[in-house]
Amino acid sequence: MGKKKSTSTAAKAAKKAKAEKKAEKRTTKKGKKDKREEEESDDDLEAILEKMRQEWEAAHTVTEEVVEGPPSKRANATMTACPSGNYLWYIGGEYFSEDGRAYFYNEIFRYTPEKDEWRTFISPTCPGPRSAHAVATTHNKIFLFGGEFSSLHQTTFHHYRDFWCFDINNHDWERIETKVTPSARSGPRMAVWKHYIVLFGGFYDPGITTKYHNDLWLFDTHEYKWRQIEFRENDAKPSPRSGFSFLPTSDGIVLHGGYCKEYAKGKRPVGVMLDDTWFLSLSLPTIDTTDPKSPTATATSKKSSKASSEPPLQVKWHRLRRPSTAYCPSLRSGCTMTPWANRGYGVMFGGVTDEEKGEEGLESVFHQDLNAYQWPATFTGSAAKGRWMSLTLKKPKKKGVAKKKKVQAQQQQRKANDDSDDENEDEEPDPENNETHIATPAEDDIDPDDPQLTVPIPRYNAMLAVIRNTLYLYGGILERGTREYTLDDFHYLQLDKMEKWVCLRPHSWVFGEGEESEDDSDDDSGDDDESDEDEEDYDDEGENKRDGKKDKKKQVEVVEEPEAEPEEETEPEQEPEDSLRTQAQAFMSAANTNTPENALSTPLPGETLAVFYARSREYWAQTALSTTSSDTRGKALRRDGFALAEERYEEYKPLLKEVEKILAEAGLDEEEMRRSAQAGGLGQQAGQNRNRR
Structure with missing residues (x-):
């Protein structure tokens, strides 16, 4: 009995020792596993951090490139003087192409005047494409807010409310939430x-x-x-x-x-x-x-x-307030001033004035003058007054020019006296004739050094910026007739000297391209005869008036020389075309004042006969019923109604084609023409576009 009890105790001790050994083995194994997992976890954390770093660098990597020249044609961008260096910063913009498509940009350019060098900075993190945004600079930052973006055909629009900051030193963008x-x-x-x-x-x-x-x-x-x-x-x-x-x-x-x-x-x-x-x-x-x-x-x-x-x-x-007798520029829009901090001035160039001409629509006058507004040195409430001034270029003084002109005048006068003595020794020379004879060559001569010849052409929405005492001007918009030109020229002017404008890049447009040949010749001849101040009138109305004067002159020539067949053949073609364009403009201006009956019975630009009849079928059926016998019903009534609609459509067809031509030049497709006409917006397309806001 004692031997059995001893064997049982030994077995229990062996079993306990075995269990303890297994527990120790499990603990050791678990410790190794935890250690291994901890090491792997450390490795994973480092990998995560490395991945995050690579992603951040990829998102903030800035590519810097030197470009050939100023940005391409675009409007409603911003050009800003650098707050911490001698640079210009150019951001965004839009371009409305000749095929009626709108393109928006989000590029940022930097211009260095000393090198005449343009650079662009490309970053994955940056504002979306936009125009008409606002910027402000302080220290080494450029802040940007808002702007707009549109679909390719400008049928839908999006306005931004995001706020961004551009670091001038690092050349990267950061969105501020x-x-x-x-x-x-x-x-x-x-x-x-x-x-x-x-x-x-x-x-x-x-x-x-x-x-x-x-x-x-x-x-x-x-x-x-x-x-x-x-x-x-x-x-x-x-x-x-x-x-x-x-x-x-x-x-x-x-x-x-x-x-x-x-x-x-x-x-x-x-x-x-x-x-x-x-x-x-x-x-x-x-x-x-x-x-x-x-x-x-x-x-x-x-x-x-x-x-x-x-x-x-x-x-x-x-x-x-300003005194009624004080100078100020004429009323205009599209002429935002830029600050000239060294003098306490705001500098303004160009602009556009839209004048209502009744049924004829709008007449636009474009400016190319330079004005400055001097704000009060110290503000004293409403009693403080600013002062407007016109900045004009100074003509250079040439050495010996006055003496040369005096010698020429004396020679001309002596020659005139000699000729007069040969004809009649008793008669004295007429001083008025001598004065006119002497002044004529001076009036005909064009001085190539005249600074007025360097003034940029008229425009509105020009982008301006001042670095120290130098004004820089880029682009803008000019309209001639129904065509709109987005300019891409680049100029500068030393404001403290006011000697002449210097063109760094001329615009790339050939004006008149794609327009009527008669309009081109009229514009060219008008530009040759007019002074720089008159060069700003490019409106449709002015062209029509000049065309009318030329047509009258041609009519006189035809009466005097009836045998000149070419003029008899070309004259009948020109008169209806000008008249049709005038009627088309009057039709567009009156589109939104039509009565509901007129709107229903008048075909719209871009409408086919089938679409016009489908829209006004009931009207023409009622008209046919009131003009025919009362027993006309069914197909016969619809046939009579369609005949009346077809007659009205054919009556308006030449006028609609001319309206469609005007709207196509403004960049609208057929669907947009119909939608614009139904909304009563035809009168705005020729003179008021989205840039006039």
């Missing part, structure tokens, strides 16, 4: 005052109606926050607008001009050019470090600390 931000818009303006970026105005247009803004926003570059400045209802403030001038000063910001549209029920929108001037006074509260109640005091309390981080700004709009 904030909880509060201004609404989506295009055509606003931004300016920098101290450490604030101030944004005002702009428009939102999804393609139906245009809504203009006059809200004011501030972005704090220290705290990276937007906030809107609210005004009381009765406070003075500028009206809603876009395309205005926004110039920063030490005391605030000067706002001038702009453009908007006025909408009235039952009437087509009317473009309004603005020429009012406002001053936005900005000031921080006086710092008092000894008063704990001061919002900017350095108190230790949490409340005071919070108040000091965002001090309340004193913001107020003031309308700046």
